[in-house]
Amino acid sequence: MRNILITGANRGLGSELAAEAAARGYQVWAGARDANCSGEKLQALQEQYPGQVHVLQLDVTDENSVKNAFEKLGGRIEALDVIVNNAAILLGRDQKLEDFELELVDRQIRTNLYGPMLVLKYGVPLLGKGNGQAIINISSEAGSMAGAYAGDYGYALSKSALNMFTAQLRSAYGRKGYAVYAVHPGWIKTDMGGNAAPGEASESAAGIMDLAERKRGEIEGEFFVNHLGEPMKL
Numbered sequence: 001m002r003n004i005l006i007t008g009a010n011r012g013l014g015s016e017l018a019a020e021a022a023a024r025g026y027q028v029w030a031g032a033r034d035a036n037c038s039g040e041k042l043q044a045l046q047e048q049y050p051g052q053v054h055v056l057q058l059d060v061t062d063e064n065s066v067k068n069a070f071e072k073l074g075g076r077i078e079a080l081d082v083i084v085n086n087a088a089i090l091l092g093r094d095q096k097l098e099d100f101e102l103e104l105v106d107r108q109i110r111t112n113l114y115g116p117m118l119v120l121k122y123g124v125p126l127l128g129k130g131n132g133q134a135i136i137n138i139s140s141e142a143g144s145m146a147g148a149y150a151g152d153y154g155y156a157l158s159k160s161a162l163n164m165f166t167a168q169l170r171s172a173y174g175r176k177g178y179a180v181y182a183v184h185p186g187w188i189k190t191d192m193g194g195n196a197a198p199g200e201a202s203e204s205a206a207g208i209m210d211l212a213e214r215k216r217g218e219i220e221g222e223f224f225v226n227h228l229g230e231p232m233k234l
């Protein structure tokens with residue numbers, strides 16, 4: 001059975017990714033920063049797929065938590081096949097430049113950029129033993145310089161830098177045959193996206209799993225794509 005690790009899997013897109021991966025027969029390692037309060041969706045998945053969905057305490061901003069999570073994982077499985085860096089925060093939504101707080105920028109960069117970096121720091125050894133590997137960093141159109149808008153400064157910067165990190169990963173691991181993508185999931189209905197969003201997280205999750213399984217996109221094509229595998233402007 002293939003193994004997938006998803007960060008921030010307790011709600012939103014992360015929980016839909018966990019559901020999609022479980023339905024496709026993966027052993028799902030669902031990262032949640034509070035493993036004791038992992039969300040109704042994950043609990044329901046654990047009942048629907050007995051023994052197939054495992055909650056892993058994983059706060060992407062805490063290096064010890066990331067290290068411990070991979071130590072535990074290494075004790076349970078021989079190899080990991082897919083890592084999805086999904087966990088992220090969006091703070092200070094309506095703040096003007098004159099009002100923005102560096103502390104909020106810092107928190108977003110710690111979560112949205114340093115988080116995926118830490119996860120891969122500890123995750124790549126196990127991933128190296130997998131098959132048909134994929135590294136999927138959930139990015140955003142907010143990180144596109146071509147589509148830059150005035151606002152969400154910290155969030156946009158964190159996603160733009162995540163795109164750069166993904167380009168570096170493509171360079172390092174693409175040549176080993178890994179599928180490596182920064183994926184804009186679309187504007188989707190979640191706590192972050194809000195109810196007015198046109199997209200469904202479940203549809204986005206299906207597209208992202210297709211990318212991870214090489215059913216969409218080209219592993220040597222553009223690395224910054226949407227959930228349909230269509231290239232995004234950097």
Ligand SMILES: NC(=O)c1ccc[n+]([C@@H]2O[C@H](COP(=O)([O-])OP(=O)(O)OC[C@H]3O[C@@H](n4cnc5c(N)ncnc54)[C@H](OP(=O)(O)O)[C@@H]3O)[C@@H](O)[C@H]2O)c1
Nearest residue numbers: 008011012013059060087088138140187188190191192193
């Ligand atoms: N929704 C959209 O329209 C949209 C558009 C573009 C990109 N995205 C991207 O899509 C991804 C998923 O977003 P979403 O809409 O599902 O957001 P969401 O509903 O706000 O969920 C965010 C998830 O990230 C987790 N998280 C936050 N900080 C964490 C940390 N330090 N350690 C571990 N987990 C943490 C949250 O856990 P807690 O429950 O513990 O807070 C939650 O599970 C993100 O990367 C986001 O930037 C979303």
